[in-house]
Structures are given as structure tokens and as C-alpha cells.
Amino acid sequence: MENQSQSSNSLGLGDTGARVKELHRMLQTMDFYVEGEIETFSEHTRGAITRFQEQRGLITSGQCDQITWDVLVENSYVLGDRLLYLRRPMLRGEDIAELQRSLGALGFNPGKVDGIFGPDTQNAVELFQRNSGLVVDAIFGPNCMVAIKRLGERVEQGSVAVVQEKERIITKVKSEAMPTIVIGHLGGFSPIADGFAKKLRELHMNIDVINHYDESEHADICNKNNIDLYIGIFPPVENENSISFYSAKGFTSPGGSHFTELFKQYFLTKTGEPIETLGNSEKILRETRMPAVVLRFSSTKELITHSQTIFEVLKDSVLSWFSEPFV
Structure with a gap:
């Protein structure tokens, strides 16, 4: 008989059974090895889950909640295991990220390497098929797999998507049009977000605020x-101040990375305190198609107390980023 946590969608210390065995199998396919009984959620399991959550930018609880389980399932696929195509909801997984890295290295822009088979990846597959003399159906299957292997391993060259992100930002700067920026929060930070937005609008910037609990809703609005x-x-994950940008195997957002460095420099200058910069693939950073960053402070009280200083840092970072987006 299986013993499982109170929530049927969560696995934790002491749980046993087939789902725990499957959890261990998925962890081991990604080189997170667990010692001991494979059908028991042990301290070793909790350690492996914590490391996986840290790597993927998830909340590091050490428990396998539904979000962690879903990400594990997505990342257990290997390219060639299944047909890849555009559908709703969109397919996700490490196999798609591998496809995106390969297409980008070959000059077919799939957009951000985010492991999501969206319109940009569909267009890249179609273009690859057309240039390879294959049937153009936008479905990555066995014939595409053979063709992409035949062209060899060129993923170390980097993705064309990195170059194109830089070009989009530089084009915006050269147009001299004011940037359109969204400040987003998941609820509870309306006074702060609205205050920042008001002050940035006084500098004639186009600012919108999104207050919604679902990060995917933020990404959908911004992308459209x-x-x-x-x-x-966002609320703090750990008791520290940080600013995050998108980074995953084969792709680091140049715009997001540079913004976080600017923010770090200005924050240190104005406060005398460091702020950690993190590259990860948490949900909002993965699903947005533009450069994106996430600010977290150790407590809401600290955020409110230092809101004026944080605004000054934010203002200087935005102005520097759009006047000289890359150094």
C-alpha cells in the first residue's frame, strides 16, 4: 500500500510507492542520482529535488509539488522521443530546448531557448524543412531528426536568437521611440508597482502594470x-535580495543579463549593499519573448522602506539600458 503526502499532487519525506519510483527514474535521467530504496522518498531524494529546483529556478522546498513534477516530466524527454509541433497547450520539454539550440546554431531562429514549442520554433522548423528538401509540415519527426543529425553538431556556435535579441533592442534605441515597459507582480505589491510606474511615466516612458497571480498571464499579455x-x-524565494534574468543551456538573454548588471552597479553605489544577480529559467523568464528581469527583496518591509532608493536605481538602470543597451 502506498503512503503519500496529504496533497495527492505532492511527494515528500517518507512517501512510498510507484510515483516515488518514477520520480527517482526521472531524476536519474537528468543525473540527479538518489541512493537507497527506489520506492521511498528519503533525505537523499529531498537533496536531489532541492538541487533540481535550484537549477530550474523553482521554489526550493525539497518537496516534489505539482509544479516540480510537471517540470521533471517535461525535462525527461530526449530529442526524437516524440513528434514536436505547435498545439494548445504548447508542448514543453528538454527535447524542445535541444531542438531550439540545434536550429539556432544552424541559423534558423527559434526564438529564446525556452523548451516551449511556440510560433517562433514552428517557423524555424518550417524553414529548416524547406532548406533541407523535406516535406514542409512544421512537424519535427524522424525525417527531420535524420537531417539535423546529418548536418552535424554545431550547437557550440551559439544561437542566432541571441544576435537577433540584440538587434531588436538596438533598432529600438536607434528609432528614438520611448520604450514600452511592463512592471508585473503577483498580488500584494500594488502600491510599490503603481508608484514606480507613475514616476517612470513622469520621464515620458510608456509603462503598464500587470497585477495577476499567474505568471503565464503576464507573459501572454507582454508577448501579444x-x-x-x-x-x-516578486516575493522572495530565500532571505536575500536578488535580480534574475533568463539563462539556460544554449541561451542567455543578453538584454536581461546586461540590465541586471546595471541594476547591481547602481544598487551598490546608492545603498552600499550588494544584490545578487541570478541567471535561471524560472517560469516568467522562460515564457516572455522580450528581455525580462525579476526583482526579489528579503522582505516586503525592506521593499517598502527603501522604495525611493530602489526607484532611483530602477530609473538609472532603465535609462542606461536603453541609451547604451550593450557594453
Whole structure:
């Protein structure tokens, strides 16, 4: 008989059974090896889950909640295991990220390497098929797999998507049009977000605020409206100040990375305190198609107390980023 946590969608210390065995199998396919009984959630399991959560930018609880389970399932696929195509909800997984890295290295722009088979990846597959003399159906299957292997391993060259992100930002700067920025939060930070937005509008910037509990809703709104920069103000994951940008195997957002470095420099200058910069693939950073960053402060009290200083840092970072987006 299986013993499982109170929530049927969560696995934790002491749980046993087939789902725990499957959890261990998925962890081991990604080189997170667990010692001991394979059908028991042990301290070794909790350690492996914590390391996986840290790597993927998830909340590091050490428990396998539904979000962690879903990400594990997505990342257990190997390219060639299944047909890849555009559908709703969109397919996700490490096999798609591998496809995106390969297409980008070959000059077919799949957009951000986010492990999501979206319109950009569909277009890249179609273009690859057309250039390879294959049937153009936008479905990555066995014939595409053979063709991409035949062209050899060129993923170390880097993705064309990195170059194109830089070009989009530089084009915006040269147009001299004011940027369109979204400040997003998941609820509870309305006074802070609205205050930042009001002050940035006084500098004649185009600013919108999104207050919604679902990060995917933030990403969907931003993607549909061609936003130039997303700035999230989220609750802390750990007791520290940090600013995150998108980074995953084969792709680091140049725009997001540079913004976090600017913010770090200005924050240190104005406060005398460091702020940690993190590259990860948490949900909002993975699903947005524009450069995006997420700010986290150790407590809401600290965020409110230092809101004026944080605004000054944010203002200087935005102005520097859009006047000289890359150094």
C-alpha cells in the first residue's frame, strides 16, 4: 500500500510507492542520482529535488509539488522521443530546448531557448524543412531528426536568437521611440508597482502594470503587445535580495543579463549593499519573448522602506539600458 503526502499532487519525506519510483527514474535521467530504496522518498531524494529546483529556478522546498513534477516530466524527454509541433497547450520539454539550440546554431531562429514549442520554433522548423528538401509540415519527426543529425553538431556556435535579441533592442534605441515597459507582480505589491510606474511615466516612458497571480498571464499579455522590457517584483524565494534574468543551456538573454548588471552597479553605489544577480529559467523568464528581469527583496518591509532608493536605481538602470543597451 502506498503512503503519500496529504496533497495527492505532492511527494515528500517518507512517501512510498510507484510515483516515488518514477520520480527517482526521472531524476536519474537528468543525473540527479538518489541512493537507497527506489520506492521511498528519503533525505537523499529531498537533496536531489532541492538541487533540481535550484537549477530550474523553482521554489526550493525539497518537496516534489505539482509544479516540480510537471517540470521533471517535461525535462525527461530526449530529442526524437516524440513528434514536436505547435498545439494548445504548447508542448514543453528538454527535447524542445535541444531542438531550439540545434536550429539556432544552424541559423534558423527559434526564438529564446525556452523548451516551449511556440510560433517562433514552428517557423524555424518550417524553414529548416524547406532548406533541407523535406516535406514542409512544421512537424519535427524522424525525417527531420535524420537531417539535423546529418548536418552535424554545431550547437557550440551559439544561437542566432541571441544576435537577433540584440538587434531588436538596438533598432529600438536607434528609432528614438520611448520604450514600452511592463512592471508585473503577483498580488500584494500594488502600491510599490503603481508608484514606480507613475514616476517612470513622469520621464515620458510608456509603462503598464500587470497585477495577476499567474505568471503565464503576464507573459501572454507582454508577448501579444510587443513589450520591450518586463520587470517583475516578486516575493522572495530565500532571505536575500536578488535580480534574475533568463539563462539556460544554449541561451542567455543578453538584454536581461546586461540590465541586471546595471541594476547591481547602481544598487551598490546608492545603498552600499550588494544584490545578487541570478541567471535561471524560472517560469516568467522562460515564457516572455522580450528581455525580462525579476526583482526579489528579503522582505516586503525592506521593499517598502527603501522604495525611493530602489526607484532611483530602477530609473538609472532603465535609462542606461536603453541609451547604451550593450557594453
